[in-house]
Amino acid sequence: MIVVLKPRASKAQIDAVIREIKKLGYKPHAISGVERTVIAAIGDERAHHTLETLTSMEGVDQVMPVQRRYKLVSRETNPKGTQLTINGHVFGGKKFQVIAGPCSVESESQIMETARAVKKAGATFLRGGAFKPRTSPYEFQGLKHEGLKLLEKAKAETGLGIVTEVLSEEDVDLVAEYADILQIGARNAQNFALLIAAAKSGRAILLKRGMSMKIEEWLLSAEYVLSHGNPNVILCERGIRTFETLMRNTLDLGAVALAKAETHLPVIVDPSQGAGRSDLVSAMCKASAAINSDGLIIEVHPNPKEAMSDGAQQVTLSQFGKLMTELKPFIKAAKRS
Amino acid sequence: MIVVLKPRASKAQIDAVIREIKKLGYKPHAISGVERTVIAAIGDERAHHTLETLTSMEGVDQVMPVQRRYKLVSRETNPKGTQLTINGHVFGGKKFQVIAGPCSVESESQIMETARAVKKAGATFLRGGAFKPRTSPYEFQGLKHEGLKLLEKAKAETGLGIVTEVLSEEDVDLVAEYADILQIGARNAQNFALLIAAAKSGRAILLKRGMSMKIEEWLLSAEYVLSHGNPNVILCERGIRTFETLMRNTLDLGAVALAKAETHLPVIVDPSQGAGRSDLVSAMCKASAAINSDGLIIEVHPNPKEAMSDGAQQVTLSQFGKLMTELKPFIKAAKRS
């Protein structure tokens, strides 16, 4: 880390900082500049005590970390990139994977109809929430175990892998029985107890970026999963919260490019949450393919206007078919299949 | 809700929307304006199906809710405001309550020394994290059960009530044994499984506002607690995430005034998280008292520069004493004691 002193820091103050740096396990290296002194504190910033506490000392202006805080997820750990094979399909490889399905599992007919349609259009995984995180306690909370069983049925018929969200540590084992990929939603992206429980299940984890999560924090949440013994993480950009109100979130495609450069993990995009409006989903899918994401997770519903959650952002079965067709040239342009 | 049609919506489109509104349990009332039609959909917006799904219909421009989504926490439910008596002290009454203590419980000497000092300076509750939510898995995660026992010891000697965070559903019972107030942190403010588990413990809940949580969402998280049978909630504003980088968060004191007007729950402020820098804490405490919050939760540490978490924002014992003295005239100006 770099400790920047204030312009008029006294000799005594500087010496006290140097002593403290040593005490906290780093080797200090002071440099006198034109206006102020800076001290480079040499040592492993992950293993040692954080030096940011030094800002509470007199004479200290700021402390700036220079190392990455994550290690296992870092691109340097695996420069070629990780390929995860799940239910026979590879994330992070040449194939562009499409996960599709309703926001919530609502009924057998709804999920079966959707599963058949998205399979036919080219999706390889089926999504559908059985446990739903809802802003209000009065909103539909999902069919729970019943919903999981319906997903199982859809998988049995179509062969599609299952992606579904887990909300509670106590449900991890149950959900892991049915899911090929456990989804950790944006609201739980820093629910570390859940991340650790999900990691221990051994299932692949789809880790959504939190609503106001810096990319570094997102990668550190992934680091929680890897450091608890589970290397199977797929990152998912789903829009961040900004001041704009015409869209539910602001899809941050730059974050996809950056995450791909910083880590070796596959990165996919959720354009449905990103836009919050179905009319923008198709355009965002194309842009996601173009920015070299590894796939998409798209909300599809046979009858969005009567959906029990997030109807405004779900596309119909026929819109999905059209979208998949229109998407192809962009996948090809990205040298994917 | 108000359903706004597009300027050139056809008669057939309008009729389809009206049919759907009826089907979803509302009574439609169409009004033709200069440029477009709007349909008021009369019905209880909480009990019925959301109409926002209608934006997926052709001809619909937007759907605007007109009712509040929360009920139990609403000021109308208890216009005089709720007073919660916890460990003999009242939140939401005339007395301005101060909760103080270290970010993390680190050792017996640290917590005992702090407890004595904050008690002497006028605090009525002791805070201290035993389970710590840390952005990185490599950072200090708290003393856990051992930390809770140290808090118990501090309470036994000083009589201070205990406020401590719970991170996991599985720890709720354990933490509730030691805590007078269970803290739900910003990262878990929409961890509904944890909110429900904490509600069921019966303990008072200190509910921090999430980092990018709209006030409405914050109140709906409180609604989760009340609707699961626990009326003892204290709201806590702790700063929101914005583009500013000189402070860790942007303390939103307007939200305190607004939350006090919208709900009957006590509202306190965490200026330590709000600023992320100890030099601003005192000024923010004064402003918090002036805006008529019901109290403060302040991070205090005997030796911040060696704190195991968040040293930059913790004040020393002597700074805390000075702060409490300087705060008095503002508490008095707010007609509190």
Added chain:
Amino acid sequence: MIVVLKPRASKAQIDAVIREIKKLGYKPHAISGVERTVIAAIGDERAHHTLETLTSMEGVDQVMPVQRRYKLVSRETNPKGTQLTINGHVFGGKKFQVIAGPCSVESESQIMETARAVKKAGATFLRGGAFKPRTSPYEFQGLKHEGLKLLEKAKAETGLGIVTEVLSEEDVDLVAEYADILQIGARNAQNFALLIAAAKSGRAILLKRGMSMKIEEWLLSAEYVLSHGNPNVILCERGIRTFETLMRNTLDLGAVALAKAETHLPVIVDPSQGAGRSDLVSAMCKASAAINSDGLIIEVHPNPKEAMSDGAQQVTLSQFGKLMTELKPFIKAAKRS
């Protein structure tokens, strides 16, 4: 507009609101709901007085506009979309336009070398700042008139059209003499005096989105230009300010799709400002083409490490050549040329 009353608004309060609505030129239409009364106020929201002032009346909870505030820029005004021919090239047509050049014009050799290279690689316009808006008064403020003359020279040799920023009303005439397209930068996107002066010059206007501008506000700034007699506006998304710090801005490609749907104006993207880092520019260009923008404005410099402004985000001449080659399949996939 819709005026939403509070749940317990009295008859007298409602009547007062109705009287006031009439007085302000609207026709009121009251509807009694389950919980509260709403009043639809019928009338042209642009021509009449705003009703938002009614929120200062007792009993009023909120006022919600239902109409768009812009008209001339609205897609409805020109459903097929506007095509602007500038210096022989069409914005908003089938051809994907690329504007390229250095952040600042720095010297004759710098601008000539860049102009030749970007022309060769396929750009149709040359960008280069002669007047530079700099956050600090101590930073390079541009070569001013001298810079404009160098741009003229580059145009004379290469035939490239010139895009350059104007900062001051007093410089509009001067800059308009040299520029084919006057750029209004993000910091001046609500500098209405400058917008009006630029509009009156008759030159095409490249209107960047302000750093924290809602899409509606951006379109209203364009409406200033059109309503002052100049129909030649190109919108430019260049990233918005968010909490993320790894990139200078967050490129909002959803806003491009939305602006294309809401207006008939051409919309282009500035990936250099959007990322603030040259390593992400190429990926963002591809995504911009995929989302169906009408073109790009890219910062290119022969020697970014010694650039006098924004070196971190400028690509080299050879990187630009490579980028243009890689971009082609995506332009083709978007059915552009």
Added chain:
Amino acid sequence: MIVVLKPRASKAQIDAVIREIKKLGYKPHAISGVERTVIAAIGDERAHHTLETLTSMEGVDQVMPVQRRYKLVSRETNPKGTQLTINGHVFGGKKFQVIAGPCSVESESQIMETARAVKKAGATFLRGGAFKPRTSPYEFQGLKHEGLKLLEKAKAETGLGIVTEVLSEEDVDLVAEYADILQIGARNAQNFALLIAAAKSGRAILLKRGMSMKIEEWLLSAEYVLSHGNPNVILCERGIRTFETLMRNTLDLGAVALAKAETHLPVIVDPSQGAGRSDLVSAMCKASAAINSDGLIIEVHPNPKEAMSDGAQQVTLSQFGKLMTELKPFIKAAKRS
């Protein structure tokens, strides 16, 4: 500045960076750490070329400035703080100054009635917009010169100093004739041409913080004024743009405390813009006094429901009187008068 190299930067890359640092006028000082090399570049960061351009070099990870970019406005330049005497009243001294008046000057009766009332309640300056920056071109743009004359009349009768906004370089001389304090609004806070023109008028400048302006940028805009020969700047916090929608802006009172610490300039607060709703203004005024701001600028209107701009946030004359009375104990608690 500190140049941080990538973990595996080669010797050749490091040497190239060192050569470039020297070439750009700094003295390099390389330090080899555990994981990577950092190079401290010693020199005046304001006078020399920025080194951020070095991030375009291979092997460079990031460049971190260590010095403040502003100088004249820095607290170190005048540790005791600046006191500005304007129309016989001192900003930055012991007296808490209140500027009050309507958003827009609308008529003689409106401004005279307001002036008398705010004077009686204790305000020392009258605010009122004659030139109005409006988001839409169809909204009321102010009475312009006629409005200035009305302000002059109000000053003649009441003796109140005049604060009014200037929008255009071309109007600076005219507005400066009538105004004691020229207001630069949030939308023009980085309109450097206007800042320079206003600086040259010699009038005191009230500089509002831009909607998404970092504190550093705000101080650099003030630096523009001081470095163009005008030391009379008052900073004004007026809320920043965030994701919250229940308030028009998020009032950032922490920024007031920070600006007071970082600069020697007086800092006041605009709670009317900060909240955008009149019911929160009084509470925010108290908090502003408590955080040790030097004053307030408050929107007051005889009949807000018919105001021609921003009616929702203006308080009535009687609300203002009450507010001023309630504010007194907080001003006293802040040791002001």
